[in-house]
Amino acid sequence: MTVKECYECLGADYEDVSCRLRSEERILKFLKMVLKDTSFKDLCDAMEEQDYEKAFRAVHTLKGILLNLGLTVQGRYAAALTEALRGRQENEEIKPLFTQLVSSYGEMCSAIKELAETSETGGIQNG
DSSP states (O other), X not given: OOHHHHHHHHTOOHHHHHHHHOSHHHHHXXXXXXXXXXXXXXXXXXXXXXXXXXXXXXXXXXXXXXXXXXXXXXXXXXXXHHHHHTTSSOOXXXXXXXXXXXXXXXXXXXXXXXXXHHHHHHOOOXX
16 A cells, blocks of 8 residues: 555545645655654543543644645544534533544554555555
């Protein structure tokens, strides 16, 4: 899998991130950093604790990371959840948006892991 193919699979904006980061190696480096970032775990913990202040901060950070990397689908889900949590109190929008983000984030992480494994075994293929 190439970086471009990974982005296509995710419905992400390869052209945008490619213009900013300039090389597939750099894009891959930052994608791998997403896997290590704790914002998603912090969000999940906060949602379990019903700590909507903490959840807002975590998803706001996550939104920035995702959108800066051109991961637009996941970024939109995070943005929608950010807005639902802006009041820092429970409402009916939060749970379905959170569920949607969890699913999309899991798919994204799987694709990034597959890309990372491909790059480690055979180098990055230009797309």
